[in-house]
Amino acid sequence: MAWDFGLSKGEEAYRQQVAKFLDRELTEEIARQTWEDLGLWKEGREFARKLWESGLLGWSWPEEYGGKGMPPIYDFILLDELGKRWGAHVPNDVGYTMTGHTILRRGSEEMKKEFLPRIIRGEIEFGLGYTEPEAGSDLSRLKMYAQEDGDYFVINGQKTFNTECHYSEYHWLCCLTDKTVSPYKGMSLFIVDMDAPGITIRPMITMSGEQTNEVFYDDVRVHKSRIVGEKNKGFYHMMEALGSERNYVFVPSRYRPYLEMLIDYAKNTMYDDKPLAENPMVRDKIAQIAVEIETAQLLADHARWMEWAQMTMTCEPEITKVVVSELEQKMVDSAMQILDLYCQLEEGSKYAPCGGRIEWEFLHSFMTTIGAGTSEVGRNVIAQRGLGLPRG
């Protein structure tokens, strides 16, 4: 045991393999499908298949479900390499990095056999069904209800902001199964076929053009074998899933392409016959972006390391989440100051610098401190769980 910030030989060899594959196969079209959340279509799915067939997916998953039984760092290496190339995340990432781990930890053997091999191969996708009109940060206010009926549950109600649902195979649904007790003790998690009769999906388009959805359930019948983990333990399973996704979703390497893009811009854009790279303000802002990416990367590395060393985490992944999401907003603001007037130009406009990515990122950056838990709630968690301050 000693401080060590490097990769082992085996890890580095895997990283190089992944890098080589991605440099060859990851086109802009596919990258866009992952980052824009419009849907993983033919090209994206084809890319996932190739990734699996090249033997690069699933290293950190148990062998019995098709993985290689290696530690989580291999999946993190994959995420980091994708991030460095605008890849944003693995194709079908809700399954691979969010719900899959909870199925592995909490699901029945039958459920694991049904879902894990396809998740590991990157074949299926889930949409997260937590948020409701009256339940955002406070998920104890869920209203949606599943009424038991023999071997089935009959579900009615509405979800909102459920991204991916318009192209995912499954809905990862949290709803009440017992209304007579405190909501914390009366919720369950279900896996529902997205095309089950009675489900209606209505698109909600965000200010940056991504699609998320309202999902309506009208007497949707779901077999009880589709409960994940224990009935009425859904709140805790959901919190666990939200906790573990932190380490996989907030990937600082995703900002490295922006950094490189800005360095490139500054070197190749002239003012008064001199490159912007010589301007002290420009240098300072770009360097600060580099500083924040490196320090955020270390937060992620540390929380991930805790995960595979099986240490108890209190607020470490939460810290990564808050820091990374705020980094994104600061980064965009700095980038826009560097681009000055041109920062307003969107993709496709005459004169748009950096392919319009900065303008898009500005629009997108508002959601980072909200989605998957707001910065305020994050800070509450850090103060209370991390530092032991009393609940208000």
Added chain:
Amino acid sequence: MDFTYTEEQKMMKDAAHGFLKKVCPNVEWYLEMDKDEKGYTDELWQGMAELGWMGIAFPEKYGGIGGDFLDLVVLLEEMGYKAVPGPFFSTVILGGYTILEAGSEDQKQELLPKIATGELIMTMALTEPGTTRFDPFLVETEAKENGDEYILNGTKLFVSDANVSDYMIVAARTAGNKLSRDGITLFITDSKSAGIKMSLLKTVAGDKQCEVVFNDVKIPKANVIGMVNEGASAIEKTLQKAAVGKSAEMLGGCHRVMEISVAYAKLRVQFGKPIGMFQAVQHHCANMKMATEQSNFITYKAAWMIANDLEEAPKFAAIAKAWVSDAYKKVASIGHQILGGTGYIIEHEMPIYSRRAKAGEYAFGNPNYQRDLIATQIGL
């Protein structure tokens, strides 16, 4: 990847914690050290020497313990936690490491063992009155060859612990114009040499920074470190270690400020509850925690890179110094906010840290300077 201390480092950290608590007993003591010309006690210096700290990172053949830069950083973090005054940093990093990296075998044989035992106090005289923006290569102090000697003339500023030093490593110009990287030579200079005049500057942190005036000071040629005119790269290497070493001290300070403030937030009752129950205070505390965690890992990563002599070490040294300087400043100001009026009183521990945070921020290049170095490193 591994985010843990070695067993030896853990033991050393615990020992340091206990020892420093004893020798730096209370706020009154710090205030005395501020006023004291020397600024530390023999008990402190001798104790550190007995624990082997001055030689922790030097090879055994020079009287050291054979540890590495990471071991030293572990100690510096503890020293920052206790806001330890005195010439340890100047002696070991500015003096010892420069000689270890760039000195001749004779110079190493002669000086390092004495540093390791605590017999010698050293520092580096680099900055000058012309350095109105930090720039290690702005050197106007002049060294003229004269037979077997060099004759030194000029003024150095912000020289830490020169007043208690036995030797100073002086950067002087032997060629080139006042800003050129080439033409700087490093001289081991006896601090008691004829023609040297020193005076203490009054500083925000009460640390001992001096003005040192050289007036026809004679230095034997044998005292040149490395090659004549080629001192810049040794200076650069020392400054990288100094940046990370200072980051480690500041990191220790962040930890202490957070500890005091969070403890206070749990105890102090206003409006019928502990102030730590108010969300505004909780968010302050969360901000401290985030800034400190980032400081922790970036400091150790930079130190690990230096210890392993990795290519990206200079970049990470600058990143660490830029980040941790900003973080400590922020943590200290939040600390003051949480402590309310109490923390503003001179007998409170808090001002010791906020004052040092300011000194640390400007030592060896402030964050703006570091970001300029980073910009160059990333290709701008």
